[in-house]
C-alpha cells in the first residue's frame with residue numbers, strides 16, 4: 001500500500017482566527033473602537049447599517065471582528081452573526097444612564113443564546129472622557145456581572161477617542177485564546 005503525501009500535509013497549520021462580535025446600543029462607540037484597533041486613529045462614523053468586518057492581529061493572534069449596527073431595528077439581526085463566535089465585545093456608552101437597562105436586557109439575552117454558549121465577554125465602559133460618566137465599577141454592579149458564572153467576562157474602562165484602555169481589553173482577549 002502506498003501513501004501519497006501532498007505538500008500541504010507538511011506545512012504548519014494555518015494560524016487560527018478567532019471570531020469576535022462587537023455589539024452594544026447605537027452610539028456606544030463600536031465602530032470608533034474597531035477602527036482605533038485597526039488604524040490607531042479616530043475615524044468619522046455614521047450609524048452602522050448592517051456590519052463592518054476587519055481582521056485585527058495582536059501578537060500573532062488573529063481576530064476577525066464583526067462590528068454590528070446597534071440601532072433598535074437592527075438588534076433582532078444580531079443573532080445572525082452568533083455562530084462560531086468566541087468573543088463578544090459589548091460596548092457601553094458610560095454617559096447613557098437611561099439606556100443601561102436596555103443594554104442589560106440585550107446582554108442576558110445573548111448569554112442565554114445557544115450559539116454563544118462558549119463565548120467570553122469583554123465589556124468596554126466607553127466614553128470615560130465624558131464628565132459625569134458612570135465608572136466601570138458602577139456599570140459592573142448595574143449589569144450584575146458578578147452573577148455571570150457560565151461565561152468568562154472582563155470589564156474595561158476606555159475612551160475610543162484617545163484609545164485609552166483598548167489595548168488592555170485586547171490583551172485580556174489574547175490571554176483567553178490559549179484557554180479554550
Ligand SMILES: Nc1nc2c(ncn2[C@@H]2O[C@H](COP(=O)(O)OP(=O)(O)OP(=O)(O)O)[C@@H](O)[C@H]2O)c(=O)[nH]1
Nearest residue numbers: 026027028029030031032045047048070127159160
Ligand atoms: N466623547 C466620546 N465620544 C465617543 C467615544 N467613542 C465614540 N464616540 C463618539 O460617539 C459617536 C458614535 O460612535 P460610533 O462608533 O459611530 O457608534 P456605534 O456604536 O458604532 O453606533 P451604531 O453604528 O449606530 O450602532 C461618534 O460621534 C463618536 O465619535 C468616546 O470614547 N468618547
Ligand SMILES: [Mg+2]
Nearest residue numbers: 030031047048
Ligand atoms: Mg457603528
